[in-house]
Amino acid sequence: MSMVPSVELPPDQRQTRTRSLVGLLTPGVLWLGVFFVLPLLIVVVYSFATNSPTGKVIWEFSLDSYRVLWGKELFYNAYIRSLVIGLEVTLICALIGYPLSLHMVQAPPARRNVLLFLILIPFWTNFLVRTYAWMLLLSNNGLINSLLVALGFAKQLLYPSEGAVLVGLVYGNLPFMVLPLYASLARFDFTLMEAGSDLGATVVQRFLRIMLPLTAPGLVAGSVLVFIPTVGQFVVSDLLGGAKVDMLGNLLQRLFTRSNPPNWPLGSALALVFMALLTIVVLVYFRTTTEEDR
Amino acid sequence: MINAPRPLHTPPRQASIGTRLLSLHAGSTYVFLYAPIVLLVIFSFTKDTFGVRWTGFTLDWYTKLFNDQRMMSAALNTLWVAAVSTVLSTICGTLLALAMERYRFRGRDGLDALLYMPIVIPEIVMALALLAFFSFSFGIFESLTGITLRMNIWTVIVSHVAFSISFVTVVVRASLKGFDVRLEEAAADLGADPRTTFWRITLPLIIPGVIGGALLAFTLSLDDFIISFFTVGPGTNLLPIEVYGRVKRAITPSINAISTIMLVVSMLLVFLSQFMQRRADER
Amino acid sequence: MKSLFRLLLGVLVMATIAACGAAPAATEAPAAEAPATDAAAPAGPAFDPAVDKSKLAKEINFLNWTDYLAPEILTNFEATYGVKVIVDNFDANEDMIAKVRAGGSGYDLVTPSDYAVQTMATEGLLQPLDKTLLTNAVHVEPTLLNKYFDEGNVYSLPYMYGITGIAYNKKTFPTAPDSWSTIFDLAALEQYKGQFSMLDDEREVPGAALKYFGYSLNETSPEAVAKVQELLIAQKPFLASYNSSDVNRKLASGEYLFAHAWSGQAMQARNGLGDEFSGNADIGFVIPKEGGMIWMDNMVILKESPNAYTVQVFMNYLLDPSVAALNTEYIGYLTPNKDAIPLLDPAISALYAEGFSPDAEVMKRLEWAIRNESTAVFSDVWTAVKGE
Numbered sequence: 001m002s003m004v005p006s007v008e009l010p011p012d013q014r015q016t017r018t019r020s021l022v023g024l025l026t027p028g029v030l031w032l033g034v035f036f037v038l039p040l041l042i043v044v045v046y047s048f049a050t051n052s053p054t055g056k057v058i059w060e061f062s063l064d065s066y067r068v069l070w071g072k073e074l075f076y077n078a079y080i081r082s083l084v085i086g087l088e089v090t091l092i093c094a095l096i097g098y099p100l101s102l103h104m105v106q107a108p109p110a111r112r113n114v115l116l117f118l119i120l121i122p123f124w125t126n127f128l129v130r131t132y133a134w135m136l137l138l139s140n141n142g143l144i145n146s147l148l149v150a151l152g153f154a155k156q157l158l159y160p161s162e163g164a165v166l167v168g169l170v171y172g173n174l175p176f177m178v179l180p181l182y183a184s185l186a187r188f189d190f191t192l193m194e195a196g197s198d199l200g201a202t203v204v205q206r207f208l209r210i211m212l213p214l215t216a217p218g219l220v221a222g223s224v225l226v227f228i229p230t231v232g233q234f235v236v237s238d239l240l241g242g243a244k245v246d247m248l249g250n251l252l253q254r255l256f257t258r259s260n261p262p263n264w265p266l267g268s269a270l271a272l273v274f275m276a277l278l279t280i281v282v283l284v285y286f287r288t289t290t291e292e293d294r
Numbered sequence: 295m296i297n298a299p300r301p302l303h304t305p306p307r308q309a310s311i312g313t314r315l316l317s318l319h320a321g322s323t324y325v326f327l328y329a330p331i332v333l334l335v336i337f338s339f340t341k342d343t344f345g346v347r348w349t350g351f352t353l354d355w356y357t358k359l360f361n362d363q364r365m366m367s368a369a370l371n372t373l374w375v376a377a378v379s380t381v382l383s384t385i386c387g388t389l390l391a392l393a394m395e396r397y398r399f400r401g402r403d404g405l406d407a408l409l410y411m412p413i414v415i416p417e418i419v420m421a422l423a424l425l426a427f428f429s430f431s432f433g434i435f436e437s438l439t440g441i442t443l444r445m446n447i448w449t450v451i452v453s454h455v456a457f458s459i460s461f462v463t464v465v466v467r468a469s470l471k472g473f474d475v476r477l478e479e480a481a482a483d484l485g486a487d488p489r490t491t492f493w494r495i496t497l498p499l500i501i502p503g504v505i506g507g508a509l510l511a512f513t514l515s516l517d518d519f520i521i522s523f524f525t526v527g528p529g530t531n532l533l534p535i536e537v538y539g540r541v542k543r544a545i546t547p548s549i550n551a552i553s554t555i556m557l558v559v560s561m562l563l564v565f566l567s568q569f570m571q572r573r574a575d576e577r
Numbered sequence: 578m579k580s581l582f583r584l585l586l587g588v589l590v591m592a593t594i595a596a597c598g599a600a601p602a603a604t605e606a607p608a609a610e611a612p613a614t615d616a617a618a619p620a621g622p623a624f625d626p627a628v629d630k631s632k633l634a635k636e637i638n639f640l641n642w643t644d645y646l647a648p649e650i651l652t653n654f655e656a657t658y659g660v661k662v663i664v665d666n667f668d669a670n671e672d673m674i675a676k677v678r679a680g681g682s683g684y685d686l687v688t689p690s691d692y693a694v695q696t697m698a699t700e701g702l703l704q705p706l707d708k709t710l711l712t713n714a715v716h717v718e719p720t721l722l723n724k725y726f727d728e729g730n731v732y733s734l735p736y737m738y739g740i741t742g743i744a745y746n747k748k749t750f751p752t753a754p755d756s757w758s759t760i761f762d763l764a765a766l767e768q769y770k771g772q773f774s775m776l777d778d779e780r781e782v783p784g785a786a787l788k789y790f791g792y793s794l795n796e797t798s799p800e801a802v803a804k805v806q807e808l809l810i811a812q813k814p815f816l817a818s819y820n821s822s823d824v825n826r827k828l829a830s831g832e833y834l835f836a837h838a839w840s841g842q843a844m845q846a847r848n849g850l851g852d853e854f855s856g857n858a859d860i861g862f863v864i865p866k867e868g869g870m871i872w873m874d875n876m877v878i879l880k881e882s883p884n885a886y887t888v889q890v891f892m893n894y895l896l897d898p899s900v901a902a903l904n905t906e907y908i909g910y911l912t913p914n915k916d917a918i919p920l921l922d923p924a925i926s927a928l929y930a931e932g933f934s935p936d937a938e939v940m941k942r943l944e945w946a947i948r949n950e951s952t953a954v955f956s957d958v959w960t961a962v963k964g965e
Contacts, residue, residue, distance in 0.1 A: 017397070020488065024393035028386035028459055029405070035456040036412055039423035042430070053950050054696040055671070056678065074957060077964035096323055103320040106313070118324060120509050122331045124560040125553040126537045127517040132549075133330030136337070140832065143333065157771055160818050171326070175513065179506040183469040186502040203312065217471040221464045224413065232416040242818025243777045246963040252416050257671040259956040260692070260780060260948050264422070271419040278414040279407055343854045422675065429679035444683045524676065528638035528683040529663045539643035539666045541822075546854065 047268035055261030065269035075251060075270075082248040086231040089169045090177075093226045094219060096170070097177035101218075104178075105185045116182065119175050127172065131239050134168050135159060138240075160242030168240040169230050176229070177222035184218025224282050248274065331557070338550035355551040364531055365552055371447060372533035373559075375522075376515040379454035384508040386455070387462025388500075394463070395470040412460040421524040424453050428525065445527035453525045454515045461514060462507035469503025516556075619656030620649070622897045625890070627712070628658070634887040636661040640676070640684040642874065643668050645737070647907035654894055660887055677702055677879060685882040686891065688874045692948040694733045695726035697877065703732040704880045710889040713896035716916040721873065725945060734892065735913035737905070738873035740935055740943055741781055742864040744828055744843035745835040746857075753863040753932070757789035760837055761808060766815040774827070775812075775837040777819035779959035780946045781870060782809060785837055788867045794944045797951040802958060809962045825850065829857040838862075841910035844933050848909070848925075862933050864942060871935070871943035873913065 050060040069075070104115045122130065137143050138159035145155045158164060188211065196206040212219075234249035255267035341350040359365055393399075394406065412420070432443040477499070481491045497504070519534040526532060533552070540549060639646075643666040651662050665684075667673040670693040676682050678700065689697055697703050708714065717735055727733045745754055758765070760773070775782050784794040786805040796802075817833065827833045828846035836842075840862055849856030876895070878888050894900055901917035906925060911934050912918065918926070928934075935943060946952075 016488070021393055021397050021399060024389040024397075025405075028390035028393075028463075031382075031386055031455060032408060032412070032459060035424070035427075035452055036420075037408070039420070039427035040411065040415070042426045043419060043423045054699055055674075056700055074960045074964055078960075096319075099316055099319045100323050103316040106316070115320075116505075116509075119327065120513060121557065121561060122327050123513045124516055125331065125334065125557050126534060126549075127519070128534075128537055128541050129334060129549055129553045130330055132541065133334045136333055137330055171330070174323075174327070176510070179510055180465050180468040183465055183503040183506045184471070187469055187473070187499075218468045221468045224410075225461070225464065228414050238777075242774075242816065242820070244813060244816065244819060244963070245965070246960065249416060249418075250963065251960070253418050254779075254956070254960075256418050256422060257669055257675060258779070259671075259953075259959075261696075261953065262671050262675075268419070271416055274416070275411065275414045279410050282410050282414065283407060343849075425675065425679050429681050432681055442681070444681065523672070528640075528665055531665070535666070539668060 043268045044272065046264050047272055049265050051261070051263045051265050053261060055259075055263065057264050062265070065263075065265040066273075068266055069269050069273060078246040078248055078251045081245060082231045085165070085169070085237075085247065086227045088166060089173060089230045090223050090227045092166070092170050093174055093177040094223060097174060097181055097222060098219070101178055101181040101185050104182055105188070112186075119178050123175055128235065128239075130172070131168055131236055134164070134171065134240060138164050138167075159240055160244070162241060164240040165237050168236040169233070172236060173226045173230060176225035180221035180225065181215065181218040184215045184221075188215055220286060224285070228278060334550050335554045335557070338547050338554045340547060343546065355547040356555075359548055359551045359555070362548070365533075365536060365548075368531040368533045368536040369552065369556065371530060372516060375447060375451050375454060375532065376512050379451050379458055379515045380508055380512040382451075383455045383458035383462050383511045384504065387459045387507055387511075388466050388504050390459065391463045391466035391470060391503075392496075395467055395473070396475075409460050409463055412457045413464065415457075417518075417520045420453075420457060421521040424449075424456075424521065425524040445525055447526070447530045449525045449527065450522050450530070450532065453521050454511075454518060457521065458511035458514055461510050462504075465507035465510060466500060466503040469500045469506075473499060619653050621653035621657060621903075622894065622899060624657050625893070628890050629886075630659075632886050633658060633660055633890065634884040635659075636663055637685045637882075637884050637887050637891060638662075638683055639664045639891075640667055640673060640682075640687045642666065642688060645688065645874075645908055647904045650895070650900055650904060653900075654891060658890065658894075660891065662891060674702075681881065682879070684879055685884045685888045686876060686878060688736050688876055689733075690872055690874050691724065691726045691945060694875050694877060695948075698727060698732050702880055703877050704882070704885060705731050706734065706878065706892075707885070707889060710886070711893050711896065713893045713898075716896060716898050716901070716914045718913050718915040720940070721913040724873070725947065727875070733875035733877045734896065736874045736876045736895070737908060737910040738871065738913055739910045740840045740864060740939075741776070741785070741837070741870040741872070742840065742843075742862060743835055744824070744838040744846060744860060744862050746828065746831065746833075747859040747861050749834040750861075753861055754835065755863050755866050757785055757865045757867050759835065759865075761786060761789045761812060763811055763815070766812070769834055770815045771817045772832070772834045773815075773836055774817050774820040774824060774833055776824075776839070777821040779955050780952075781837070782819070782962075783955050783958050784870050784946060788865070788869065791867060794868075794870060795947050795952060797954050802954055806958045806961055809958070810965050813962065813965065826854055828860055829854060831857070839910075840933055841908065844909040844925075844928065847928065847933075850909075861931070864932070864935065864939050866942070868942035868944060870946055871940075872946070 046057055047065055048061055048063070050058045050062045050064070052058050100119075104112060104119075107115055135142075139145070140155065140157070142158075144158060149155060192210050192214075193206050196210050201209065231247065232249045232252070234247060234253050237243075237245065237247050237250065252267055252271060255263050255270065336348070338355055339351050339353070340348050341352045341354075342348070390405075390409065394402065394409070428445055428449055432445075436442050477495055478491050481495045482488075486494065517534060519538050522532050523535055523538075526535070533556075537549060537552070540546075637660060639662050641664055645666075646664060651664065655661050667676070670690050673687060673689065674693060674696060677684065677687065677697070694703075711734065714730075714734055721735050721738065722730055743754055743757075743759060745759075750759075760766075760775070775785070780794075783802075783805050786808050787794055787796050787801065789808070790801065790804055792801050820827070820836070824833065824836050824838050825842040825845040828836055828838070828843070829849065843860060843862035845856075847856050847858070847860040847862075876892050878885050882888060895904065896914060898914055898916035898920055901912050901914035902920035905912040905914075905917060906922055918929070921929075932939075
């Protein structure tokens with residue numbers, strides 16, 4: 001599946017290729033360069049600066065933030081919890097999202113669009129409002145408990161709880177899994193499955209050997225898009241979990257704008273280390289899962 | 295992929311148990327997705343001021359909303375920001391995806407890493423970085439030209455594009471993987487110029503990815519609170535900020551009402567364009 | 578497939594058109610629930626003859642806490658003075674300071690809390706007030722002036738204040754639960770498990786625990802801090818949540834039986850909030866006998882503001898007793914304007930007498946939370962509690 005012509009191109013063709021490459025790169029690179037890289041550099045500078053007693057960043061070089069970050073055992077629980085919850089949510093989203101995307105691409109073309117939009121429409125209401133709707137559903141006198149009582153069961157304390165946080169996070173992140181999966185399943189050639197079955201492979205074998213590897217890029221992209229915001233969020237865990245435990249997002253939000261005094265250098269250092277680790281993981285993950293066929 | 299791709303929309307048509315199970319699964323997932331939304335719509339019509347019980351039908355919350363200048367301007371501003379930033383980020387993101395998947399060039403690995411950064415950066419960090427960046431560069435601009443710039447709706451749009459590009463790129467790249475370049479080569483062999491090849495061959499094949507990316511960008515922008523809060527200037531009200539403030543005090547049926555309206559407007563737009571598209575197809 | 582692309586374009590174009598008309602729509606002054614004002618005779622205090630109309634700016638930008646100003650005050654002020662006040666909202670001092678500190682925020686007037694005034698003044702973000710323009714400052718309760726954060730009130734004047742204690746439901750507590758043991762005596766908490774909340778605040782929560790142990794709010798000795806941390810971790814499983822936002826509603830609806838809350842939240846739970854939710858007559862509020870916290874939000878002018886004159890005319894307007902009374906009834910927190918109190922709705926004055934506002938005796942038990950280098954330890958306490 002080589003995407004790059006391996007033969008040497010004649011000079012004039014190479015020139016057009018270069019020109020179109022520049023055309024493709026310029027808008028995005030320029031935009032990201034100015035409005036992302038430059039601001040990010042400011043954060044890098046912050047992380048080596050010093051904090052004043054009132055929480056103002058002082059331009060004095062120091063490695064303290066990184067030192068504190070390493071030594072601060074107080075933060076470890078939040079790191080571990082974020083990792084665990086992030087993985088749980090990603091796994092659940094994949095388990096729900098994969099069959100759903102499969103169902104979507106198997107629908108007739110006219111219905112596909114509708115199904116796709118149906119996934120997205122709930123997300124065009126405000127995020128907080130959706131989360132509050134879950135609070136209503138899960139609350140003590142909410143719909144689910146009323147149903148339970150009507151069916152003769154005892155009321156359950158559904159929220160605030162860790163389970164409610166999981167529900168809220170899966171709900172909020174499902175489209176991030178479905179969209180890339182859908183895109184990659186839409187390109188999947190289903191005749192390969194027929195071929196597999198002609199050769200006597202079972203459904204499970206066909207799925208594991210043919211479909212899953214070929215749609216892995218979508219699955220990987222989806223997992224990344226789900227995992228990262230989950231780890232960095234703080235609103236869902238506050239609202240549905242009762243603000244009782246920290247995730248990485250809560251920690252960052254507090255360091256930047258809730259602590260007295262706030263500590264931007266420490267927050268910046270934490271954010272950068274977190275980003276660096278994630279970027280490495282993501283890159284390695286993408287390389288090993290999607291480019292081995294090169 | 296050894297075979298030439300078949301037409302894309304011919305999945306095997308066997309109403310097997312598997313297919314039924316898939317439908318069942320999809321059905322229950324849609325119930326999961328819509329349960330809170332339905333509840334929210336229902337409670338926008340309740341007389342109960344807590345908005346948690348059904349105590350009778352009323353349209354009061356809608357009347358109130360339409361008289362609420364602040365909320366209405368916030369909703370319009372938010373739609374505007376989402377629309378503009380979606381168009382811009384979809385264009386930039388799709389082009390970048392093409393460059394990344396189709397070309398080898400120096401700095402490609404670096405760009406690859408850079409493209410994941412806006413996804414992995416925690417929102418609060420990006421928000422404060424942009425705040426610092428805008429005030430810093432506006433300061434320089436003022437000292438050079440004497441003109442004072444202020445953050446306004448455009449700084450929000452610019453920021454939204456900056457984080458959306460990467461999301462679009464990821465989704466479009468997923469749809470480019472496994473793309474059979476020989477199709478394009480065949481088109482070129484048949485005498486199509488690169489532009490024609492792009493519009494007639496490449497784009498139609500990657501369009502599910504492009505649409506997915508665009509929808510993602512639109513959704514992200516509609517919902518973004520933190521980055522909007524820190525990059526907006528005085529006097530520009532945005533829906534997530536307004537809702538955040540009000541919800542903190544008390545969630546009321548008015549909030550449900552504005553959500554219902556946003557929902558209906560989005561759905562109308564979708565169905566209207568579906569309708570227009572069908573008419574165009576018939577011609 | 579091409580049709581899909583058209584579909585997308587269609588959606589975007591229409592969204593764009595829909596939004597176009599109002600694209601750069603600046604926020605209108607919220608006229609929502611304000612009564613229509615007659616231009617000839619605007620409601621509210623009349624034009625102050627001392628004001629030089631030619632010096633007034635056309636509009637000023639006010640960065641205020643969410644829902645912290647009665648909307649009709651803006652309409653009335655604009656009708657009387659021809660100045661439009663554009664209000665944006667924040668909900669944490671640190672968010673607001675971050676925006677202002679960056680420079681070029683474009684705001685004129687902001688309302689930082691006590692310690693935040695001190696931070697902003699220290700960092701040179703504020704401009705001194707011109708007292709000759711603020712004639713209504715005489716109405717401010719003298720005990721609320723000259724506080725640690727701005728001695729001599731060089732930069733700030735009080736806007737609203739509040740106190741932190743226990744809000745409770747009288748059905749559960751026929752007599753006021755006037756000790757912090759209500760919230761911290763672990764043996765007694767079992768029966769209320771999941772039915773009460775603490776504020777989500779790194780100073781308020783340790784502060785309450787410090788008071789329970791008989792310390793000052795600002796006590797930072799290692800043994801006190803360790804005791805507090807241990808208690809808070811032990812208390813956490815019993816809590817419904819740490820909640821600073823919709824405690825009012827949850828008290829009113831009966832979901833919480835009691836809560837560590839701000840006086841204003843208790844007041845809103847008791848009286849309802851405009852037409853947003855109805856009140857619950859069973860809600861009471863008490864400052865425990867061990868003491869509680871007092872805090873205050875203040876009006877300050879940003880150094881970068883070119884509209885200081887106009888802003889002070891507006892500040893003076895807000896300090897008018899009739900305006901302050903109107904505002905207080907809307908917001909539900911306590912007014913520092915002593916001459917506004919007699920003008921309040923009798924129902925509200927009755928609640929003040931019931932304990933929603935501190936009398937001289939309670940005032941002695943209240944303490945300001947000071948921020949300095951040693952109090953940064955509470956950030957760690959809070960992280961430890963939330964990390965468990």
